[in-house]
Amino acid sequence: MAPKSWATSEQAAWLHTWMPEVIRRQAEHKLHLFWPSMLEAWVRKWPEHAALGLPLPSDPAARALTANELATVGAAIKERKNKLENWFRYQRNKVNRANGGTTTAASGSTAARIQAMFNFAAPKRRRVHQPVEIFQRRNPQFVTTPSPVNPGTPEAQRKSLKSQRMRLCTRVVTGLWQDVNDEERAAVMAELEKEKAVYVEEELAAETTAERTAAEYRAGIDTLDSAFTDVHKAAYKAAGWVGMMIVGGPNPRAAGEMSLKM
Incomplete structure (x- = not known):
């Protein structure tokens, strides 16, 4: 039974227009690039300020x-984001x-083969700092540098110092972060959101500058026959199914005219 929708008919229709994009980003393992743009568009159309008067x-x-009031708006946006994520997940x-009556993923070996064939492996992402790390960066005075306790070479002292520092950070900074005042916590979280936004902008910019050349498209077209064969083998091995593929698109070798492969 479908859950009761919180969205109006207008909002639901608007959200459905984003389905192709969320499906594409999910296939690319880049859902983190979908949420900021969708949420920004939602807030422009239905700002939480208006809902709160x-x-x-x-x-x-x-x-x-x-x-x-700012805290109330922030909490409302966070709640709205959770609702939107649940809506798209449903x-x-x-x-x-x-499509298939099941959401079970393909076996690990089959998925690995397909990812290897088409370079679908999840792209490496820059790690976003944790709030406590940003808190430490903003407040370096909370962490003192202990003196090495082990004599020996400079390298041994460096390793000893690093180990002590890590333990100190875990014990002291984490405790301070848990008891931090609301103003500092809000500043840390704001800095964290800015960092996330910068990472998303950089990744989107990299996508727009990574336009493939005609030679790369030709090379990709040349590999389709063997790729289809491997996909059919994987499908037969995983499910016992057989089939065929028909694909088409502009062909650089034919001055951009449409060509088919099957």
């Missing part, structure tokens, strides 16, 4: 929000059930 930031004559599962 607060002045819109886009209004030139709007008064500044109080600290409590829709993706519904599509999976309609």
Whole structure:
């Protein structure tokens, strides 16, 4: 039974227009690039300020929000994001059930073969710092540098110092972060969100500059026959199914004219 939807018919129709994009990003293992753009578009169309009866930031004559109002808006946006993520998760599962009646993933060996053939392996991502790490970076005075306790070579002293420092950070900084005041916690979380936004912008920029050349497209077209054979073998091995593929697209060797392969 479908859960009761919180979205209006207009909102649901708008969300459905994003389904192709979320499916594409999921296949690319890049869902983290989907959420910021979708959430930004949602907030522009249905700002939480309006739902809460607060002045819109886009209004030139709007008064500044109080600290409590800003916290309320932040909490509302976080709750909205959770609702949106759950909505898309439910829709993706519904599509999976309609297509095959199951959401079970392919076996590890089959998935690995397909990923290797088409270079679908999950791309490496830059690690986003944890809040406690940003807190430590903002407050270096909380961490003192202990003196080496082990005599010996400079390398041994360096390793000893590093080990002591890590233990100290874990014990002291984590405790301080847990008891930090609301103002500092908000500043840390704001810095964390900025860092995430920078990483997303850099990754999106890398996508736009990674345009493939005609030679690369030709090489890809040349490998399709063997790739299809491998996919059919994997499908037969995994499910006992047989089939055929028909694909087409602009062919650089034919001045961009459409060509088919099967």
